Amino acid sequence: MNDELKTSQLTPLTISFILGSALLITMVDGITAHDTWMVVIAGFVLCLPFLLIYAHLAKRFPGKSLIEMNDVIFGKVVGKIVSAIYVAYFFLLLTFNINDAAGFYVGYVMPDTPDMAFLIIFTLVCAFAVHRGLVAIAKVSLATTALAVTVVALTTLMLIGNMDSSNLLPLFDKPLIRYVQATQIVVELPFLEIVSLLMVMPLIKDNRKLTRSWITGAAVAAVLMLAIVLRNTLVLGGASNILGENSFEAIRLINIGEFLTRIELLIAINYTTFFFIKISVLYYVTLNGISQLLRLERANALILPLGSIAVVFAYIKVDSAVIHAIWGAQYAPVFSFPCTVFFPLLMLIVAALRKLRTPPPDALRQQEIKPEP
Amino acid sequence: MALLIIAFFSLCALIEIPRLARAKRTKELVWFCVFSAIGLTLFMLLLASVKIPGPIKVIMGWLDWIGLHYPA
Numbered sequence: 001m002n003d004e005l006k007t008s009q010l011t012p013l014t015i016s017f018i019l020g021s022a023l024l025i026t027m028v029d030g031i032t033a034h035d036t037w038m039v040v041i042a043g044f045v046l047c048l049p050f051l052l053i054y055a056h057l058a059k060r061f062p063g064k065s066l067i068e069m070n071d072v073i074f075g076k077v078v079g080k081i082v083s084a085i086y087v088a089y090f091f092l093l094l095t096f097n098i099n100d101a102a103g104f105y106v107g108y109v110m111p112d113t114p115d116m117a118f119l120i121i122f123t124l125v126c127a128f129a130v131h132r133g134l135v136a137i138a139k140v141s142l143a144t145t146a147l148a149v150t151v152v153a154l155t156t157l158m159l160i161g162n163m164d165s166s167n168l169l170p171l172f173d174k175p176l177i178r179y180v181q182a183t184q185i186v187v188e189l190p191f192l193e194i195v196s197l198l199m200v201m202p203l204i205k206d207n208r209k210l211t212r213s214w215i216t217g218a219a220v221a222a223v224l225m226l227a228i229v230l231r232n233t234l235v236l237g238g239a240s241n242i243l244g245e246n247s248f249e250a251i252r253l254i255n256i257g258e259f260l261t262r263i264e265l266l267i268a269i270n271y272t273t274f275f276f277i278k279i280s281v282l283y284y285v286t287l288n289g290i291s292q293l294l295r296l297e298r299a300n301a302l303i304l305p306l307g308s309i310a311v312v313f314a315y316i317k318v319d320s321a322v323i324h325a326i327w328g329a330q331y332a333p334v335f336s337f338p339c340t341v342f343f344p345l346l347m348l349i350v351a352a353l354r355k356l357r358t359p360p361p362d363a364l365r366q367q368e369i370k371p372e373p
Numbered sequence: 374m375a376l377l378i379i380a381f382f383s384l385c386a387l388i389e390i391p392r393l394a395r396a397k398r399t400k401e402l403v404w405f406c407v408f409s410a411i412g413l414t415l416f417m418l419l420l421a422s423v424k425i426p427g428p429i430k431v432i433m434g435w436l437d438w439i440g441l442h443y444p445a
Contacts, residue, residue, distance in 0.1 A: 095428065096429075177443070181443045294400070294404055295400070296401050297398070297401075298398075298401065299401070301389050301392075301393055301398075301401050301402075301404075301405040302401070302404060302405060305385070305405060305408030305409040305411070305412050306412075308382075308409075308412030308413075308415075309408065309412045309415060312412070312415040312416060312419055312425070313415075313428060315419065316425045316426075316427045316428075317427050317428060318427055318429045318430075323429065323430070324429070326433075326445070327429050327433060330442045330443040330445065331429075331433050331436050331442045331443075333443070334436055334442050334443075335432055335436070
């Protein structure tokens with residue numbers, strides 16, 4: 001599990017990780033309807049300062065994971081408490097995403113198949129990916145990003161004939177609190193969950209281009225998300241906030257010459273690859289977090305037991321789709337706030353006040369030493 | 374279904390425990406057993422149709438108690 005992750009591999013990993021939350025756009029559609037495209041733009045702009053905070057923390061403590069940073073910043077006891085909260089957060093995110101992946105398949109692709117089958121299969125595949133290491137997952141993310149760009153571009157082009165620009169009107173017809181709520185969901189749930197990538201900083205030997213990788217990744221993901229939202233809104237119009245999965249429903253309308261039809265499976269393949277990357281990364285960081293908290297040298301032995309616990313939690317996650325929708329719209333942004341906004345801000349403030357930083361790893365320091373004339 | 378789950382956990386234990394014992398990785402062996410026991414127990418509870426409270430309901434309950442969530 002100990003390879004080197006290049007910052008160039010971090011960009012596609014970031015893109016695929018953020019797009020792993022593409023399903024939640026349907027939930028945001030239920031709040032802001034045809035104004036969701038503005039929320040995506042606002043969400044991206046508002047996430048930038050926090051991405052800069054994460055990158056700054058990674059550069060201030062090079063080669064240290066989030067848990068090691070907490071120990072340095074907050075001390076051994078408080079640091080461990082904050083780290084335990086983060087590990088619990090990553091574990092819950094893992095279970096939520098496994099459940100979302102299985103729920104998508106049961107809802108749209110194979111409705112007669114029991115949930116548990118998808119939960120177990122997804123988890124086993126991701127467990128194998130974690131066993132191979134994060135660098136292998138990052139290499140796969142290049143292919144998933146290329147697939148995402150291709151599918152979004154193709155499907156948008158094929159639906160141009162079905163688009164009606166009047167579906168974007170009227171603007172700002174909802175109460176302000178709905179825009180604030182939707183923006184917070186978009187900022188925290190897809191974009192700021194990148195905080196989990198702070199756990200993989202020990203794998204990055206040269207982090208000089210870290211900020212650029214993350215900002216580029218977030219920007220590309222935002223553009224793709226915006227394209228998806230605009231496509232769905234322009235095609236579906238008012239139906240977009242009552243349908244289940246808007247991308248699926250929009251792609252169903254593609255019918256070119258009675259030949260090119262029923263290509264909504266492309267969306268299913270896209271979502272599967274996004275979920276695979278996101279779940280694998282969350283699985284990896286949870287395992288890494290647990291191994292650092294328990295001070296284990298290697299945690300490969302815990303991959304399957306942790307996966308089994310995650311499957312059970314994913315299965316019992318929620319009783320009904322209604323409660324899931326209420327959770328996503330009203331509670332999830334508040335749940336994510338401490339780990340994505342509050343703690344990183346606090347870490348930055350405490351590190352700055354106490355003038356804490358760790359020296360760069362040896363390899364980087366040698367590059368910075370200028371040769372004698 | 375229960376037999377399949379027990380078979381899966383037994384297979385994992387049969388592979389991992391001797392490997393970790395040979396490598397003298399005692400800490401990992403202990404935590405492997407702890408996590409496997411938790412996973413097996415949860416699965417058995419699930420199969421016995423015991424109502425395990427979901428994490429979302431628990432967190433929603435806490436946030437309702439504090440009063441920190443968006444209105445419907």
